[in-house]
Amino acid sequence: MCNSDSPNEFAQKLDNYIDSLPNKKENLIAILHYAQEIYGWLPDNVQWHIAQKLDIPSAKVYGVVSFYSYFTMKPRGEHVVNVCMGTACFVRGAEKLKNELENQLKIKAGETTPDNLFTLETLRCVGACGLAPVMIVDGEVHGKMHEPQEINEVLAKYRPEG
Amino acid sequence: MKLKDTEELNVLKAQSLKLIEARLAKEGVDTKNAAGLVRHILVCGGPGCHSSGSPRIAEVLEEELDRAGLADQIKVFEPGCFGFCEKGPMIQIHPDNVTYCEVSPEDVSTIVQEHLIEGKQVERLLFMDPNTKERFAANIPFYNNQLRIALRNVGYIAPENILEYIAADGYQALAKVLFHMTPLEVIDTLKVSGLRGRGGAGFPTGVKWEFTRRSEADQRYIICNADEGDPGAFMDRSVLEGDPHSVLEAMLIAGAAIGSSQGYIYVRAEYPAAIHRLKIAIEQAREYGLLGKQILGSDFDFDIELKYGAGAFVCGEETALIHSIEGSRGEPTVKPPFPAQKGLWGKPTCVNNVETLANIPPIILRGAEWFAKIGTEKSKGTKVFALAGKVNNVGLVEVPMGTTLREIIFGIGGGIKRHKTFKAAQTGGPSGGCIPTKYLDSPIDYESLMAIGSMMGSGGLIVLDEDDCMVEIAKFFLEFTMDESCGRCTACRVGTKRLHEILQKITEGRGTLEDLENLEKLCNIIKDTALCGLGQSAPNPILSTLKYFRDEYIAHIVDKTCPAGVCKSLLKYEITEKCVGCGRCAKQCPTRAISGSPKKRHVIDQERCLKCGACMEQCRVDGAIIRH
Ligand SMILES: Cc1cc2nc3c(=O)[nH]c(=O)nc-3n(C[C@H](O)[C@H](O)[C@H](O)COP(=O)(O)O)c2cc1C
């Protein structure tokens, strides 16, 4: 996340983006993607702001946000850990990998650690089925994650030094 | 520069041929005499190789080549997926036609020194047949019996350079359509070719185009469905990343044939690399006047816009997809009206899958008859499968329709991992079914897969072995459809939930024979009453496993055992008389369910046992702890 920008700058960026679009209403999903990219999530006030700007009911914005699993209304931790629950990973031990991650991070899938460092989520197939089971940290794929030790080593890379 | 006519396209093609010249030589060239020729090193950029470090390999290669002073004689780049993901990261050297497998950054200096400088192949990095121990520099058995039409350029050309696509006959089919064919001839060609939709349903593509063309309107739309929702499949992604222009060219052809000036590609947000490649491809096509106004000097205008999905499986369904493009919740609507009549913004719309589209330029160039000769009577051409699961050679394979599952799994796929026994092949993802051993020899085509209770689907092919519990697999898919049900119709929203509950009960050993009956009944009701394909096909994984693996359901219900040893609630860990009483297991047990005095046989308190298996992993005495 780009934390050097203040909330005002976020809002400015979002407005600039919306203003640059020729057909605003039909681009609601693209706008939400953009907003989530800069804010990291989609808080109520941002959804409300988008609704105002596009001149559509905020219920419509909420309806779209809640429909698509890619959009989140909860803030995420600094690093997002995803476990692939696609079929290929499932038959090669994704469930075990998920349990192990829940153990090591001491949270359940869908939650964020109290120190805000990791959010654990699941997704389905990133196309690296040959490396199943896979976990994805901040978009980087780590394959053949069978051993607790290996999993621990991957997580350690994202923990602050010391 | 904007291309003004076919002539300019041909000149550009002739100039660009040198870009791919080194790769055109199919026969190996003696590496010792290859000095002076610009060599190409292709570092596989497929999703598997990419994740296991191919970008780093390309980087180290560049550095090493620089150091060896070879940088200007050798071109390194990352094409799309080679397909043989199991042996990644892979690299290919041309014109030598040598492929190296499982390359690590540490191997790079050896390759540079031995292969590129001394002209000797690096034997240990060549593919080795696990049975005969024979090494292969080229013609690796994995690729025998494959035929690449949709994937023809994937893993071969540089996807971010339109000139390489043009050199490989790119946009020639478009030129032919614009200047030498009428729209009806194009549609006829597709009809005669027998091409059917690769997105799942297998609808004849030419017929769909004809319907869309026949609907009166001032505007029509072409949509490429790149939502690839089957969890465990990555064919469409590989085409988008490895050969994006073939999709653009096919959409242009569709636009010319159907009478449309605007196309959309609906691509899932989970595929950032594909999105990146598509953006570049669209920009380059615009730059060369292959998208925009008066394409190649004709009076045909066409442009393409990208639209992003946001993680909803149902958006792969065409009516839901259209609503999503319109900026709404991606809920399906009842058909008819079909998109071909009333689609995006109420206008006639033709929705085609990525792989379907990728087949079209070669069909136009080589003719309907050529394509129709490949495959079976009713299913023509090839199909790409994402082969994964418990098979030795995981990867992307493209085979002629009519190839048997045995050939794919045991021939190309190299059989089952760790010499285990094959149990079933799952095709069609959450809408498909499991195919048992007795059908291994049935030819793969749309009809025969339907007849045995599965479906072609988009091309996911997951191999299951003796360690997979079929009830658990059915439950896995139901959990998926339950999560992904959009909630619009009750049959699907509530029905999948009930199905999942019953399966949960059975896997926990609480199922009854009556549950089994209800399961079957409910499956059939949902099949008949759900609004869209998601719900209608959601019961398939249950119905097919019930049909072929009923004994496993019965074992869970009557004998309270899981034959594959997967369902935890039905497992029992026991300590036998072989126990020497060392106490290692008791120390490991997270719930302290194991007790016993030193040097005496220990016992497990079954009430407290979590069946985590930690005791068994710790035990050093063979057969002292058993699971049954
Ligand atoms: C629940 C559901 C999911 C689907 N997902 C996809 C998909 O991910 N990709 C796709 O191309 N078609 C998908 N389809 C099929 C599309 O509705 C449509 O038939 C297809 O895109 C048409 O293209 P084709 O004729 O070239 O196959 C799905 C259908 C259903 C019912």
Ligand code: FES
């Ligand atoms: S199923 Fe996990 S990467 Fe494909």
